[in-house]
Amino acid sequence: MGEHQQPTALDGALSEVRLGLAVVAGLSLFLNLLVLVSPLYMFQVFDRVLTSGHVETLVALTVAAGFALLVFGLLETIRHQTLLRISTWFDRRLSEPVLAASLGEALLGRPIGAQPLRDLAQLRAFISSESVLPILDAPWTVVFVAVIWLLHPWLGVLALFGAVLLFALALGNEMVMRAPLGVANEHWMAAQRRGETALRNAEVVHAMGMLPALLQRWHAENDRALDGHARAGDRGAVMVGAAKFLRLFIQVAILGLGAYLVVRGELTGGGMIAGSILLSRALAPVEQAIGAWKGLVAARASHQRLGALLSRHRPGAPALRLPEPEGRVSVERLVFAPPGSARPILKQVTFELPAGEVLAVIGPSGSGKSTLCRMITGIWAPSSGHVRLDGAEVHSWERGDLGNHLGYLPQGVELFPGTVRDNIARMTDAPDEAVIEAARLAGCHELILRLPGGYGTDVGPHGAALSGGQRQWVGFARAVFGNPRLVVLDEPNASMDGAGEDALIEAIGRLKARGTTVVLVGHRPSLLVHVDKLLVMHDGAGVLFGASDVYKRQR
Numbered sequence: 001m002g003e004h005q006q007p008t009a010l011d012g013a014l015s016e017v018r019l020g021l022a023v024v025a026g027l028s029l030f031l032n033l034l035v036l037v038s039p040l041y042m043f044q045v046f047d048r049v050l051t052s053g054h055v056e057t058l059v060a061l062t063v064a065a066g067f068a069l070l071v072f073g074l075l076e077t078i079r080h081q082t083l084l085r086i087s088t089w090f091d092r093r094l095s096e097p098v099l100a101a102s103l104g105e106a107l108l109g110r111p112i113g114a115q116p117l118r119d120l121a122q123l124r125a126f127i128s129s130e131s132v133l134p135i136l137d138a139p140w141t142v143v144f145v146a147v148i149w150l151l152h153p154w155l156g157v158l159a160l161f162g163a164v165l166l167f168a169l170a171l172g173n174e175m176v177m178r179a180p181l182g183v184a185n186e187h188w189m190a191a192q193r194r195g196e197t198a199l200r201n202a203e204v205v206h207a208m209g210m211l212p213a214l215l216q217r218w219h220a221e222n223d224r225a226l227d228g229h230a231r232a233g234d235r236g237a238v239m240v241g242a243a244k245f246l247r248l249f250i251q252v253a254i255l256g257l258g259a260y261l262v263v264r265g266e267l268t269g270g271g272m273i274a275g276s277i278l279l280s281r282a283l284a285p286v287e288q289a290i291g292a293w294k295g296l297v298a299a300r301a302s303h304q305r306l307g308a309l310l311s312r313h314r315p316g317a318p319a320l321r322l323p324e325p326e327g328r329v330s331v332e333r334l335v336f337a338p339p340g341s342a343r344p345i346l347k348q349v350t351f352e353l354p355a356g357e358v359l360a361v362i363g364p365s366g367s368g369k370s371t372l373c374r375m376i377t378g379i380w381a382p383s384s385g386h387v388r389l390d391g392a393e394v395h396s397w398e399r400g401d402l403g404n405h406l407g408y409l410p411q412g413v414e415l416f417p418g419t420v421r422d423n424i425a426r427m428t429d430a431p432d433e434a435v436i437e438a439a440r441l442a443g444c445h446e447l448i449l450r451l452p453g454g455y456g457t458d459v460g461p462h463g464a465a466l467s468g469g470q471r472q473w474v475g476f477a478r479a480v481f482g483n484p485r486l487v488v489l490d491e492p493n494a495s496m497d498g499a500g501e502d503a504l505i506e507a508i509g510r511l512k513a514r515g516t517t518v519v520l521v522g523h524r525p526s527l528l529v530h531v532d533k534l535l536v537m538h539d540g541a542g543v544l545f546g547a548s549d550v551y552k553r554q555r
Contacts, residue, residue, distance in 0.1 A: 008310040009097035010303075013090055020086045024136065027079040032140040034072040035281050036147070039274035041065040046270030087127035094120055098306065101313035107379055108339055114196070115189055116309055119302035126299035131292035137285035144282035148254075151271045151278075152261055155254060159279050162250035166243060166286040173239040173290050174297075177232045181297045184228025191221035236290075243287045247280075254279050321398055325390035325405055327355035327485035327517030329376065334385035336375060344383065345371045347540040351533075355390075355485070356515040358508060358530050360522060363537030369521045370411060372537070373490045376519060377408045389486060407479035407487040411494060413471045415463030420448055421455040423463075424477045438481035441510055443503040444473035468495035476504075480511065487511060488519045493527065505529050 007015070041061060049058045098116045126132060141163055149156025198214050258272030289296075330352050337344040346368045353359045361369050374380045375387050378394035387394050394402065403426075415423045424435050435455065439445040447470065451457040463471045472495045479487055489508075493501045501524070509530045511518050520527060528534070536544035 008307065008314055009094055010307050010310045013093045016093070017086055017090060020082060020089075024079055024082050024086070027075050027082070028136045028140070031072060031075050031079065032137060032143065034068055034075070035144075036278075037065050037068040037072070039277040042277060043268075043270035043274040046273060047268045083132065084128045087124040090127060091120060091124040094306070097310060097313075101309050104313045105309070110339075115192065116306060119306050122302040123299055123306070126295055129295065130288075131295040131299075134285040134289035134292060135296075138289060141282045141285060144278050148275050148278050148282070151275050152258075152267050154257060154261065155267075155275045158250065158254050158257055159275075159282060162246065162253075162279070162283060163286065165246055165250075166283055166290075169239055169243050169246065170286055170290050173236065176235040176239070177297060180228045180232040180235070182301065184225045184232060185298065185301055187221050187228060188225035191218055191225055194218045194221060239290055243290045247283045247287050250283065251276060251280055321401055322390075322392055322396075325355075325392075325485050327515070328388075328390050329353040329359075329486065329517060329519070330386070330388040330391070331372075331376070332386040332388070334372075334375060334387060335383045336371060336380060337383045345540050346375065348385070349537075349540075349542045351535055351542060351545045353517060353519070353533060355517055356512065357532040358512050358518040358520060359533045359535060360520045360528055360531040361535045361537060362521075362523065367537040368540040369537050370490050371540075373408070373410070373488050373519065373521060376486075377406060377488050378402065404482055405485045407481070407484040409472075409475050409479040409487075409489045409492050411490045413463070413475035415459045415466070415471055415474060417461060418459065419453070419455065420451065420457045420459060420466075420474055423459060423474055424455075424481055426478060426481055430481070434482065439477045441480045441483075441507065441514075442473065442477040443507040443510075444477055447473055448477075469497070469500060472496060473500075476507070480507075480516075483514065484516065486517045486519070490521045491523070492520070493522060493524065501526060 044061050045058065048054075049061070095117070098120050102114075102116045145156060145159045145163055148159045194214070195218060198211075198218070255272065255276050258267055258275050261267035262269055262272055332350055334346050334349040335344050336346040349368075349372065351359075361372060363369055371380070375382060376394070378387070378397070378399075381395055389397070389402075389405075416427060418427065421432075421435050424438055432455075436445060439448055439455075448455055448457075451466075451470075457465070459465050459471075459474070463474070466474065472492065476489070476492055479489065493504055496504060505527065508518060508520065508527075512530050520531065533545070533547060535542050
């Protein structure tokens with residue numbers, strides 16, 4: 001037997017939403033029963049009131065029908081509101097795991113941008129839209145056909161024939177639209193990704209005149225998407241037109257057949273009118289479903305993509321909350337190869353770093369230094385080997401708990417929308433004192449005070465309101481916020497001038513004095529002032545590891 005897999009977040013949400021959908025199905029039952037009010041009213045007026053001339057009977061029938069239709073309107077309102085609340089709950093229930101899974105894909109080198117969140121929005125919109133109502137009402141077509149049959153078997157045969165033809169058109173609509181819509185949606189998502197990438201790199205695009213080339217590639221994908229949607233739209237239009245013709249023709253036919261049966265004395269005038277109204281109600285959901293098929297196909301594709309995404313990122317067992325670490329780092333025979341690649345980036349890297357010491361990782365570009373940083377911080381999982389913090393695998397830590405003890409400054413510093421204070425505080429409501437302490441520890445308190453709004457300065461999208469050096473300092477302060485036991489700095493002086501580099505060296509000294517373990521990636525010898533250990537990387541392997549003074553003597 002295969003190992004039992006834990007349900008995905010999507011499975012759990014769909015399971016929990018069944019009660020709400022059962023309520024909606026119950027409302028649909030009563031709504032479709034109340035639809036019989038109009039044909040029954042017609043039947044009674046034609047066959048009782050007009051023949052008897054009793055005004056009292058007409059008044060009583062009208063009041064009863066009016067009350068029933070009022071209940072119908074109230075139930076229809078409740079059904080719409082229930083679907084709206086189900087869709088809102090569904091979005092809230094899944095938005096967090098979908099965003100987390102999207103981040104997981106990005107960490108694995110498969111960035112998919114905001115597409116999963118758009119898929120979730122597509123599902124939410126579909127659940128709360130008019131497009132879902134034909135699906136809820138379609139099963140009652142059989143009931144209406146049965147009632148028409150009770151009026152007269154020949155009317156029932158005609159109604160059944162029309163319903164079967166419309167259902168056949170609905171299936172044909174599915175067959176002719178699935179392929180072009182699927183291809184069109186794939187090209188549309190590719191065009192969206194190209195557009196998002198261009199926007200993220202707007203400065204490079206503008207500076208080097210890349211816009212025409214990017215627009216050409218974007219237009220190629222977008223045109224394919226538009227062509228696919230146009231083909232699907234053309235086919236869908238034919239099906240919608242055919243469905244409208246068929247429904248109207250069947251309605252004319254049932255009136256004609258009813259009139260023939262009235263002439264023969266086999267049906268009353270009220271039965272003829274009631275049969276026409278019932279047939280219109282029986283066939284309406286099927287016709288509406290054909291018109292809404294494009295939205296249904298898009299929602300189904302979104303459901304499939306979300307299901308595949310969340311199945312790759314199933315929630316694991318709750319991680320054990322470990323004691324606060326001292327900061328001891330142990331790397332044992334560490335190997336890492338990107339997914340789908342046979343060539344490892346890291347090859348059997350091994351070293352140990354006691355708590356409170358500073359390790360400098362140096363080597364030529366492409367030697368695996370940044371990858372090693374990502375492994376130490378637990379961003380990527382090893383292909384083999386181990387990365388331990390105080391003896392525990394970094395992946396065995398609960399991520400939120402580990403983040404309290406870990407600081408990380410990547411090469412490309414990304415800031416989040418908000419203020420400088422928000423970014424240093426890691427987007428939490430930490431006390432102001434803790435934020436200022438982190439800035440002082442990083443050595444950028446005075447720099448921040450000189451900003452137009454100080455700590456309240458809005459950094460803009462992706463930190464665009466700050467210079468590269470200012471972003472680097474804010475990222476550094478964010479890394480040391482909360483006095484973490486381990487701080488990993490990947491080329492922290494990349495955007496700093498000489499004075500900034502001196503301030504950085506002093507900040508590393510303050511971290512060391514506090515007993516913080518520091519892993520530092522850098523190329524400049526000036527950064528080695530407070531370094532205790534040195535790791536030299538070449539072609540993914542650690543070719544030299546030892547005390548920094550030994551290395552300096554060898555130099």
